[in-house]
Amino acid sequence: MIPSRLPLRGRLTLVTTSLFAVLGCGLLLLNWLSSRDLMEANRGLVVSESDLTVPAQASPSPTGFPPGSSVPAATATPAESFANFQDAVLSDLLLRSLLLLAVFTALAALLAWWASRRSLHRLSQVTAAARRISTGSTLDERLALTGPNDEVRELADTFDAMVGRLDRSFTAQRRFTAHASHELRTPLTVQRTALEIPLAQGRVPADLRPSIERALHANARTERLIAALLTLARGENEELTPQPADLADAAAEALADVADEARASGTRVSADLRPAPVAGDPSLLRQIALNLLTNAVRHNHPDGTATVTTGTTNGRAFIEVTNTGPVLDPHEVPALFEPFQRGPECRGEGSGLGLAVARAITLTHQGQVTAHPRPGGGLTVRVEVPRRD
Numbered sequence: 001m002i003p004s005r006l007p008l009r010g011r012l013t014l015v016t017t018s019l020f021a022v023l024g025c026g027l028l029l030l031n032w033l034s035s036r037d038l039m040e041a042n043r044g045l046v047v048s049e050s051d052l053t054v055p056a057q058a059s060p061s062p063t064g065f066p067p068g069s070s071v072p073a074a075t076a077t078p079a080e081s082f083a084n085f086q087d088a089v090l091s092d093l094l095l096r097s098l099l100l101l102a103v104f105t106a107l108a109a110l111l112a113w114w115a116s117r118r119s120l121h122r123l124s125q126v127t128a129a130a131r132r133i134s135t136g137s138t139l140d141e142r143l144a145l146t147g148p149n150d151e152v153r154e155l156a157d158t159f160d161a162m163v164g165r166l167d168r169s170f171t172a173q174r175r176f177t178a179h180a181s182h183e184l185r186t187p188l189t190v191q192r193t194a195l196e197i198p199l200a201q202g203r204v205p206a207d208l209r210p211s212i213e214r215a216l217h218a219n220a221r222t223e224r225l226i227a228a229l230l231t232l233a234r235g236e237n238e239e240l241t242p243q244p245a246d247l248a249d250a251a252a253e254a255l256a257d258v259a260d261e262a263r264a265s266g267t268r269v270s271a272d273l274r275p276a277p278v279a280g281d282p283s284l285l286r287q288i289a290l291n292l293l294t295n296a297v298r299h300n301h302p303d304g305t306a307t308v309t310t311g312t313t314n315g316r317a318f319i320e321v322t323n324t325g326p327v328l329d330p331h332e333v334p335a336l337f338e339p340f341q342r343g344p345e346c347r348g349e350g351s352g353l354g355l356a357v358a359r360a361i362t363l364t365h366q367g368q369v370t371a372h373p374r375p376g377g378g379l380t381v382r383v384e385v386p387r388r389d
Contacts, residue, residue, distance in 0.1 A: 016108065016115075032090065129141070139167035177233045188223050242281075245277070245281075245282040247278060247289065266302055267300050267304050274309075275311070288319065294354055304325060306323040316367075320380065323374075324378040327376075327377040337356055369383045
């Protein structure tokens with residue numbers, strides 16, 4: 001049985017060499033049996049000719065025995081001599097055949113390795129290009145594989161067609177996001193202005209003021225929701241132009257933005273900000289820090305605490321936010337990263353998109369986000385992205 005851990009090149013070499021060895025052994029056996037049968041078939045003829053061969057004239061005995069006297073048998077019979085000859089020939093034939101089989105099996109293994117390497121070289125090109133495209137920031141690159149019109153070429157063409165469809169799809173999504181940003185925000189801005197002006201000028205009757213204020217409140221919530229959705233779409237489809245950034249700076253700006261909300265809720269926020277240089281979009285990285293801190297403040301107990309830490313470890317920059325709050329089941333944590341999922345005891349005007357947006361932006365920066373419940377209640381969320389050298 002072929003080990004499944006071997007690479008494809010090794011498995012092809014092993015299969016080819018095994019087949020060559022098995023077929024070589026079969027050929028060796030047939031050759032040996034044929035040689036034996038051929039010699040057995042000619043045994044009677046050789047023995048008969050040996051029996052018919054007699055000396056033409058008596059000669060003096062070299063041992064001193066008189067002519068015509070009985071001589072002791074010192075040599076084997078023709079049949080025994082032929083049997084010894086046959087055994088020697090067959091043994092030598094078997095040994096030489098085994099040696100030649102071993103040599104040619106080794107040569108077959110080397111040739112199979114070379115042939116499989118050459119045959120799989122184009123497949124390695126496809127794999128390398130696919131990995132490069134999947135980890136790149138754009139989908140503009142294509143394999144455009146040249147060479148024989150074989151299965152590998154067909155695979156490369158199929159992959160190019162798939163990447164082309166994905167590129168068109170993402171381009172359409174980005175175009176929709178840009179249009180939606182304008183088409184949705186403009187009417188909301190007009191509505192908010194239309195409501196704020198008469199309210200500020202005191203031209204709204206007292207009995208209509210509560211309704212106008214509720215309309216303004218709903219308008220502001222809708223604006224925040226649309227902004228979060230657009231940020232989520234941007235985080236999932238953004239073509240990044242990497243720029244020098246630092247997660248510590250992003251966390252410091254986010255701390256300033258949530259200071260009023262944290263003060264109003266009584267949440268004590270502490271920070272340990274160490275340099276965490278990265279390459280990415282500074283505005284999106286700031287959004288990660290802002291969403292994590294806002295989530296820590298809103299999903300907290302009254303007079304709770306929150307801690308934000310930044311730094312580097314194992315060649316990666318990280319930002320980690322820990323907060324007190326309700327006790328969470330570990331099985332509930334993955335659902336918190338889904339859109340519109342709000343945890344228990346949420347305070348403030350959360351839309352349930354904070355962690356979903358943070359995860360989307362993190363994945364765009366080739367990073368990873370993890371979360372686990374904090375002992376005693378609350379949550380610890382950690383975002384890691386490749387460190388900038």
